Amino acid sequence: MIMRKTCLLFILFYCVIAKSFAQNDSLTDMLNKEMPAPVKKDYTTATFKATRIINGCSVENLGAGVLDFRISHRFGQLNEGASNFFGLDNATTRLGLDYGITKWLMVGIGHSTLNKEDDGFIKIKLLPQQKGKMPITLSYAGSASVQTEPAPILPPGDKYDFNNRVYYTNQVLIARKFNRWLSLQIMPTIVHFNLVDSSKFSNNTIAIGVGGRIKVSHRIAITGEYYYRTNNTGMLVNGLPTYNAVAVGIDIETGGHVFQLMLTNSQGLTDRTFIGQTTDSWAKGQLHFGFNISRVFTVVKPKGFKGYQDEKW
Numbered sequence: 001m002i003m004r005k006t007c008l009l010f011i012l013f014y015c016v017i018a019k020s021f022a023q024n025d026s027l028t029d030m031l032n033k034e035m036p037a038p039v040k041k042d043y044t045t046a047t048f049k050a051t052r053i054i055n056g057c058s059v060e061n062l063g064a065g066v067l068d069f070r071i072s073h074r075f076g077q078l079n080e081g082a083s084n085f086f087g088l089d090n091a092t093t094r095l096g097l098d099y100g101i102t103k104w105l106m107v108g109i110g111h112s113t114l115n116k117e118d119d120g121f122i123k124i125k126l127l128p129q130q131k132g133k134m135p136i137t138l139s140y141a142g143s144a145s146v147q148t149e150p151a152p153i154l155p156p157g158d159k160y161d162f163n164n165r166v167y168y169t170n171q172v173l174i175a176r177k178f179n180r181w182l183s184l185q186i187m188p189t190i191v192h193f194n195l196v197d198s199s200k201f202s203n204n205t206i207a208i209g210v211g212g213r214i215k216v217s218h219r220i221a222i223t224g225e226y227y228y229r230t231n232n233t234g235m236l237v238n239g240l241p242t243y244n245a246v247a248v249g250i251d252i253e254t255g256g257h258v259f260q261l262m263l264t265n266s267q268g269l270t271d272r273t274f275i276g277q278t279t280d281s282w283a284k285g286q287l288h289f290g291f292n293i294s295r296v297f298t299v300v301k302p303k304g305f306k307g308y309q310d311e312k313w
Helices: 002-034 082-087 271-276
Strands: 066-077 091-102 105-112 117-127 137-147 166-177 182-193 204-215 220-229 245-254 257-264 288-298
Touching: 066 082, 117 271, 137 271, 166 271, 182 271, 204 271, 220 271
Parallel strands: none
Antiparallel strands: 066 091, 066 288, 091 105, 105 117, 117 137, 137 166, 166 182, 182 204, 204 220, 220 245, 245 257, 257 288
16 A cells, blocks of 8 residues: 555656656747847958058057058159159158057057157047948047157257157047948047147147048059148148148058058158148149058967958948
């Protein structure tokens, strides 16, 4: 009798447990069916192929752990003639090192032969363009530079302070990649000069930059940029008038290199020089041939790295 009761209790217990597991399995299945699939964040890539359009910054950032060694070269005026080998005998150069700290933060330093200028910058990607959600990429770029050439000769008793050598630039970069072949960017900019030639000029030069890229093949694109100054248009540099900076170029991508060829009316290579102190005029034929060479190295390989991917649309 006891044995029969024990068997009945065991069978009853087994049925309850089996029923419970069956209900749990059904509930799990129901939850799995009701939970939506994770949404893929389809961010736009390669709005521009380099971190600079030509002279100015693009919205592109280096990847985390990537080092970019940049050589920028601007020759003299093409109309200088054969005596200066059409400008090739008179050139300015900037050597720079840029580094991606994270996918949204990069920094860089450089040295330019013009005025022996040292500069540093930071670029932060605030909002990336995303299909169906964010129509633009929004970034901030800030830089500072200092001239290291000897101080000018001043009258006795006058002092040339170190602050007179320092300049600052702040930019908002707003870009949109419309399709695989067209990208446009606008760059509201403020360049601060600690020292200007006359009190009639503002220490802050305000400019609106526009730039773009037209892709003509898998590895070649045409680029252009223009900076329109809204004030300080009559500012002089060493007695010479200044003009808005214009540049057109060609990007050639060759694996780990991006080779940029351009024509520009600015020989300067820092924000201070080409935005606020360009002394040559495109209309007068005072053009400079130049190039940028960018070579990237992966210093710290991120987790799950599968190699660099081609651009999306």
